[in-house]
Amino acid sequence: MTPQQQQTRPMRFGFLLVPKYSMIAVTSAIEPLRMANRLSGEVLYEWPVITLDGAPVPASNDLMIAPDYSIEEAPPLDMIFVCSGVDVTGVFSKDLQKYLCNQARKKVKLGGLCTGTYLLARSGLMDGYKCTVHWENIASMREEFPKLQLSDELYEIDQDRYTCAGGNAPMDMMLNLITETNSGKLSANISEQFMCDRIRGRHDRQRTPLQLHLGSGQPKLIEAVTLMEANIEEPMSVDELSNLVGISRRQLERLFQKYLNCVPTRYYMDLRLNCARRLLLQTDKSVVDVSLACGFVSAPHFSKCYRDFFGLPPRDERKLKVPGRE
Numbered sequence: 001m002t003p004q005q006q007q008t009r010p011m012r013f014g015f016l017l018v019p020k021y022s023m024i025a026v027t028s029a030i031e032p033l034r035m036a037n038r039l040s041g042e043v044l045y046e047w048p049v050i051t052l053d054g055a056p057v058p059a060s061n062d063l064m065i066a067p068d069y070s071i072e073e074a075p076p077l078d079m080i081f082v083c084s085g086v087d088v089t090g091v092f093s094k095d096l097q098k099y100l101c102n103q104a105r106k107k108v109k110l111g112g113l114c115t116g117t118y119l120l121a122r123s124g125l126m127d128g129y130k131c132t133v134h135w136e137n138i139a140s141m142r143e144e145f146p147k148l149q150l151s152d153e154l155y156e157i158d159q160d161r162y163t164c165a166g167g168n169a170p171m172d173m174m175l176n177l178i179t180e181t182n183s184g185k186l187s188a189n190i191s192e193q194f195m196c197d198r199i200r201g202r203h204d205r206q207r208t209p210l211q212l213h214l215g216s217g218q219p220k221l222i223e224a225v226t227l228m229e230a231n232i233e234e235p236m237s238v239d240e241l242s243n244l245v246g247i248s249r250r251q252l253e254r255l256f257q258k259y260l261n262c263v264p265t266r267y268y269m270d271l272r273l274n275c276a277r278r279l280l281l282q283t284d285k286s287v288v289d290v291s292l293a294c295g296f297v298s299a300p301h302f303s304k305c306y307r308d309f310f311g312l313p314p315r316d317e318r319k320l321k322v323p324g325r326e
Helices: 003-008 023-040 094-105 116-122 135-144 169-181 184-193 210-214 219-230 238-245 249-260 264-282 287-293 299-310 314-321
Strands: 011-017 049-051 079-083 109-113 130-132 149-151 155-158 161-164
Touching (some): 011 023, 023 079, 023 169, 079 116, 094 109, 109 116, 116 130, 135 264, 219 238
Parallel strands (some): 109 161
């Protein structure tokens, strides 16, 4: 939108809600727009809420926001955010895909909040774009969309695609968008109203870094854990880890025991099993494929380790958590 266009009408952000969307993500995105209008004394932004059929859909906390429009009735939009949350694979539909593809053809900017990125990718609208999604879904999306340029940052803006991890991260993204479309002073004033200590940038990471838990005094331990997280499918040995971080095996074991209360192999196993659990619950991959993706040499060994850690075997976990999925 040109500055002249922005003077003639407000910039319009549509929020397309699907069942089990993340309420905190949606409100964190809308509230900065409301506050921008209030502080400026002008109607700078509008935020119509849309659902596929115009009927309310429950958020993941079972609360509902009354929609303004169905996809058939929605007014022209400058940008539309697909707002999703848990059980995202079950809410994809051809009607949703058709609508989003139609908006893309009209050159409407597209965004995804929380797991909304998954629905954009499933609709074929994220090919060639850098994007992000809630950290719980990163592993499963990398498996399902291997060509996707997926990051673990709070939000990504790549040309006309705006994706965000969810939680309260949409507030940071919207404050940065307000800076781009209006002014940094207005964003700073909004941040102050919301008692936000700082506006996080797009390159801030999603999960609280281990460094914040340990402080800055354990760089070797942080480096070792970072290597573990980057090598799930082909796990490294403790000797390899210690060589790469530049300390002895015994020193590395002492660091893990002192600060993480476990040996390196146990910590590494926990990382791999938690990754496996996310793949089981978020994808249709077979147990064998999940085991291989998480560095286990055989499905029986994986099943035993999984049962020992979570209290039930992988197949039972999947049936229990996702009814009807084999």
